[in-house]
Amino acid sequence: xxxxxxxxxxxxxxxxxxxxxxxxxxxxxxxxxxxxxxxxxxxxxxxxxxxxxxxxxxxxxxxxxxxxxxxxxxxxxxxxxxxxxxxxxxxxxxxxxxxxxxxxxxxxxxxxxxxxxxxxxxxxxxxxxxxxxxxxxxxxxxxxxxxxxxxxxxxxxxxxxxxxxxxxxxxxxxxxxxxxxxxxxxxxxxxxxxxxxxxxxxxxxxxxxxxxxxxxxxxxxxxxxxxxxxxxxxxxxxxxxxxxxxxxxxxxxxxxxxxx
Amino acid sequence: xxxxxxxxxxxxxxxxxxxxxxxxxxxxxxxxxxxxxxxxxxxxxxxxxxxxxxxxxxxxxxxxxxxxxxxxxxxxxxxxxxxxxxxxxxxxxxxxxxxxxxxxxxxxxxxxxxxxxxxxxxxxxxxxxxxxxxxxxxxxxxxxxxxxxxxxxxxxxxxxxxxxxxxxxxxxxxxxxxxxxxxxxxxxxxxxxxxxxxxxxxxxxxxxxxxxxxxxxxxxxxxxxxxxxxxxxxxxxxxxxxxxxxxxxxxxxxxxxxxxxxxxxxxxxxxxxxxxxxxxxxxxxxxxxxxx
Amino acid sequence: xxxxxxxxxxxxxxxxxxxxxxxxxxxxxxxxxxxxxxxxxxxxxxxxxxxxxxxxxxxxxxxxxxxxxxxxxxxxxxxxxxxxxxxxxxxxxxxxxxxxxxxxxxxxxxxxxxxxxxxxxxxxxxxxxxxxxxxxxxxxxxxxxxxxxxxxxxxxxxxxxxxxxxxxxxxxxxxxxxxxxxxxxxxxxxxxxxxxxxxxxxxxxxxxxxxxxxxxxxxxxxxxxxxxxxxxxxxxxxxxxxxxxxxxxxxxxxxxxxxxxxxxxxxxxxxxxxxxxxxxxxxxxxxxxxxxxxxxxxxxxxxxxxxxxxxxxxxxxxxxxxxxxxxxxxxxxxxxxxxxxxxxxxxxxxxxxxxxxxxxxxxxxxxxxxxxxxxxxxxxxxxxxxxxxx
Numbered sequence: 001x002x003x004x005x006x007x008x009x010x011x012x013x014x015x016x017x018x019x020x021x022x023x024x025x026x027x028x029x030x031x032x033x034x035x036x037x038x039x040x041x042x043x044x045x046x047x048x049x050x051x052x053x054x055x056x057x058x059x060x061x062x063x064x065x066x067x068x069x070x071x072x073x074x075x076x077x078x079x080x081x082x083x084x085x086x087x088x089x090x091x092x093x094x095x096x097x098x099x100x101x102x103x104x105x106x107x108x109x110x111x112x113x114x115x116x117x118x119x120x121x122x123x124x125x126x127x128x129x130x131x132x133x134x135x136x137x138x139x140x141x142x143x144x145x146x147x148x149x150x151x152x153x154x155x156x157x158x159x160x161x162x163x164x165x166x167x168x169x170x171x172x173x174x175x176x177x178x179x180x181x182x183x184x185x186x187x188x189x190x191x192x193x194x195x196x197x198x199x200x201x202x203x204x205x206x207x208x209x210x211x212x213x214x215x216x217x218x219x220x221x222x223x224x225x226x227x228x229x230x231x232x233x234x235x236x237x238x239x240x241x242x243x244x245x246x247x248x249x250x251x252x253x254x255x256x257x258x259x260x
Numbered sequence: 261x262x263x264x265x266x267x268x269x270x271x272x273x274x275x276x277x278x279x280x281x282x283x284x285x286x287x288x289x290x291x292x293x294x295x296x297x298x299x300x301x302x303x304x305x306x307x308x309x310x311x312x313x314x315x316x317x318x319x320x321x322x323x324x325x326x327x328x329x330x331x332x333x334x335x336x337x338x339x340x341x342x343x344x345x346x347x348x349x350x351x352x353x354x355x356x357x358x359x360x361x362x363x364x365x366x367x368x369x370x371x372x373x374x375x376x377x378x379x380x381x382x383x384x385x386x387x388x389x390x391x392x393x394x395x396x397x398x399x400x401x402x403x404x405x406x407x408x409x410x411x412x413x414x415x416x417x418x419x420x421x422x423x424x425x426x427x428x429x430x431x432x433x434x435x436x437x438x439x440x441x442x443x444x445x446x447x448x449x450x451x452x453x454x455x456x457x458x459x460x461x462x463x464x465x466x467x468x469x470x471x472x473x474x475x476x477x478x479x480x481x482x483x484x485x486x487x488x489x490x491x492x493x494x495x496x497x498x499x500x501x502x503x504x505x506x507x508x509x510x511x512x513x514x515x516x517x518x519x520x521x522x523x524x525x526x527x528x529x530x531x532x533x534x535x536x537x538x539x540x541x542x543x544x545x546x547x548x549x550x551x552x
Numbered sequence: 553x554x555x556x557x558x559x560x561x562x563x564x565x566x567x568x569x570x571x572x573x574x575x576x577x578x579x580x581x582x583x584x585x586x587x588x589x590x591x592x593x594x595x596x597x598x599x600x601x602x603x604x605x606x607x608x609x610x611x612x613x614x615x616x617x618x619x620x621x622x623x624x625x626x627x628x629x630x631x632x633x634x635x636x637x638x639x640x641x642x643x644x645x646x647x648x649x650x651x652x653x654x655x656x657x658x659x660x661x662x663x664x665x666x667x668x669x670x671x672x673x674x675x676x677x678x679x680x681x682x683x684x685x686x687x688x689x690x691x692x693x694x695x696x697x698x699x700x701x702x703x704x705x706x707x708x709x710x711x712x713x714x715x716x717x718x719x720x721x722x723x724x725x726x727x728x729x730x731x732x733x734x735x736x737x738x739x740x741x742x743x744x745x746x747x748x749x750x751x752x753x754x755x756x757x758x759x760x761x762x763x764x765x766x767x768x769x770x771x772x773x774x775x776x777x778x779x780x781x782x783x784x785x786x787x788x789x790x791x792x793x794x795x796x797x798x799x800x801x802x803x804x805x806x807x808x809x810x811x812x813x814x815x816x817x818x819x820x821x822x823x824x825x826x827x828x829x830x831x832x833x834x835x836x837x838x839x840x841x842x843x844x845x846x847x848x849x850x851x852x853x854x855x856x857x858x859x860x861x862x863x864x865x866x867x868x869x870x871x872x873x874x875x876x877x878x879x880x881x882x883x884x885x886x887x888x889x890x891x892x893x894x895x896x897x898x899x900x901x902x903x904x905x906x907x908x909x910x911x912x913x914x915x916x917x918x919x920x921x922x923x924x925x926x927x928x929x930x931x932x933x934x935x936x937x938x939x940x941x942x
Contacts, residue, residue, distance in 0.1 A: 021383050021385075021422070022382060024382060080277050081279075084274035087274065093275060100283065106475065106480075108484075108500070108523065115290045119285070121513075122292060138285040145278065235374075235382070239375075
């Protein structure tokens with residue numbers, strides 16, 4: 001059967017489209033030219049300058065603190081949510097639960113941001129690292145839940161029955177069978193939450209206070225008022241970090257039978 | 261009856277943590293936005309006392325209508341372009357051999373996970389008057405020295421497509437992967453052309469994924485804020501920008517809320533339409549997010 | 553009741569489906585007992601009730617005199633072999649087998665010794681360190697058996713364990729299961745839809761349909777003396793005749809008046825009196841077929857027929873003949889070199905006969921059950937209803 005070249009041509013264009021800006025960015029981070037308008041020699045000055053920016057380090061530190069803590073909490077809550085959604089699927093409570101968990105995935109970030117801002121203002125919660133942490137957990141729960149739910153749906157529950165059949169109580173079954181089998185999925189969800197937290201701008205922007213800058217916020221102000229080459233260098237570094245994290249997540253969330 | 265209650269308790273114990281968190285930090289804040297839209301603005305910034313409909317009424321202005329309309333058509337155009345690009349791409353990946361498939365999927369996902377701001381900035385550089393693309397176009401004679409690639413609606417559409425295209429590709433790919441391509445062969449066997457088989461058999465076969473892809477691009481696009489802010493001009497202001505302006509510049513929270521309500525309704529409209537149409541077939545699944 | 557494992561008036565409903573309806577069953581200690589029936593007949597539910605994964609709506613489950621109805625699965629001295637084996641994928645073969653003993657907090661030395669013994673029994677000592685995804689179907693099944701048996705359960709429950717295996721492997725595992733049962737001596741409760749498995753392995757079989765027990769007996773009893781048309785038709789093939797008792801011939805026999813056929817002499821073990829209607833089942837292998845008219849005899853039922861279909865199967869041939877409106881299935885084994893004889897072909901006039909002792913009267917006949925016997929359709933598009941007449 002003759003296969004049309006059209007889909008493959010489109011795919012090639014799409015992939016080119018995807019990678020062009022990134023390649024230009026990385027190349028330019030080594031470009032001695034200040035405005036990226038033509039190659040002016042290879043240099044590492046921008047990376048060097050970046051390392052000596054205390055603002056950047058502070059922002060990076062904040063970002064990391066928030067990401068780690070938000071990941072831990074959202075993984076705990078998201079895994080429990082996925083478990084409930086799967087085990088008790090169909091009940092009225094779970095249908096409500098599912099709506100509540102799935103909706104943040106479709107709502108534009110600006111809505112989440114503004115609603116949380118108003119909530120914090122009204123509740124008297126000061127805007128700072130803590131408010132950012134609360135916001136990040138809120139949107140990460142949904143993602144973790146969906147990833148773990150996906151793994152649960154492929155889960156052969158007769159294994160749980162087998163454990164019970166062989167004498168294990170509920171806690172023993174969870175500890176020795178359920179959680180170890182679910183572990184890769186949970187880690188995948190955690191890595192996802194981590195990357196989302198590190199990368200979040202809009203929601204963070206709305207609920208951040210003075211002195212609680214994160215890396216994305218710093219990048220934003222750099223884009224608006226700063227030096228382009230530094231941003232290139234910073235972006236290249238972030239690229240490598242997220243690329244590694246995503247690779248790991250992919251490996252772990254892959255169901256065993258799929259070809260790698 | 262003891263077993264039934266025990267099961268119920270188990271269910272509540274497992275559900276309560278996430279339910280509680282999301283109710284407090286998602287549901288209630290959203291309701292608050294609705295509430296604050298009915299308060300007046302304090303002239304010194306913040307929320308004034310009492311309740312009023314003035315804030316809502318002030319939305320019925322040609323200015324806001326224009327912004328709403330622009331938000332709508334930019335999102336719509338973006339979604340359309342994304343779907344048109346996503347379908348052939350997802351098709352190619354699904355038809356590829358196992359080894360290629362994984363590579364291609366990774367290639368689609370990787371840029372997706374680089375920093376959102378970074379990618380927008382990369383386009384800003386590329387579309388810059390002295391950037392790479394402008395110079396190539398000038399060399400090819402497709403643009404004059406004065407052509408502005410940046411700071412207009414075109415740039416907004418381009419970058420928004422770039423940002424959301426992977427969201428469109430993945431669900432369509434997930435469905436294409438499960439699609440039985442022998443159906444197309446059967447159609448060819450019965451005399452249909454490739455194109456006909458594609459339109460009449462493949463597209464309807466992945467209907468649900470197309471709807472998912474539509475929602476997953478259109479709705480977040482409606483709420484675009486950063487993209488028009490960084491690569492759009494004054495003439496490409498969207499709802500998101502206006503809301504941000506009201507919050508950070510004008511410090512007029514009730515007005516920002518009112519605009520947010522408009523955005524919420526704009527988001528709910530396609531969602532409810534889809535859920536209503538799909539809800540009859542049992543559990544509507546909004547997402548099949550492979551590879552996340 | 554002196555059964556070892558007993559179900560007493562057990563019922564279970566799922567939504568609008570009555571999976572098990574008022575079933576009473578007793579299984580003797582040490583026997584290999586099978587629950588046999590089509591999909592949806594309730595046999596798996598019965599197994600799960602015994603294991604503790606389902607709780608009966610009414611009735612009790614009793615094991616060795618003790619009421620275990622309220623006990624959760626982990627507290628019952630019963631172990632299950634699941635259809636999908638359900639081996640723990642993140643544990644090695646050795647760890648899988650040791651699981652039950654670890655949970656029971658047996659001393660380490662004892663666990664080690666028992667596991668080694670089990671590995672020897674299933675002949676997998678050299679695969680002990682492998683994880684399940686590297687094992688073949690047959691190996692996984694053996695590990696599942698070992699994992700269950702090591703706990704020395706009172707009853708071993710097997711849920712269609714051979715269903716996922718291909719034919720040759722299934723035949724081998726059948727023999728292995730049989731050997732394990734003989735060696736270990738534990739009571740086996742085996743669930744299957746495959747009559748071959750049930751008949752070859754079991755001491756006794758319970759045939760189930762739609763949540764009820766149709767008949768309990770040894771394989772030979774089930775086969776030769778089916779109580780109902782369901783049992784007669786589900787196990788093997790059979791022919792049904794409906795008629796009225798015309799006359800009682802002596803203490804043991806009677807004549808059956810069947811429309812269109814000469815009177816049929818049959819064994820009257822139920823002492824049915826004239827005037828009552830009765831259904832008769834006669835298995836195809838008990839019917840003889842030949843070109844020449846057989847010798848008349850007082851205890852033979854002889855009638856002429858025409859061959860409608862013949863399927864040659866190598867060691868035997870199946871014929872469908874029509875005798876005055878009745879379709880009858882005959883199975884003829886080829887005792888002699890087949891190519892030496894003049895074969896019986898389509899449309900040939902033939903004689904069929906059977907001994908009066910070889911038919912069996914059913915307690916209950918349902919028209920629908922006749923459809924379970926696989927008859928070839930007579931026209932393209934004809935539905936699968938084995939109607940005896942026309």
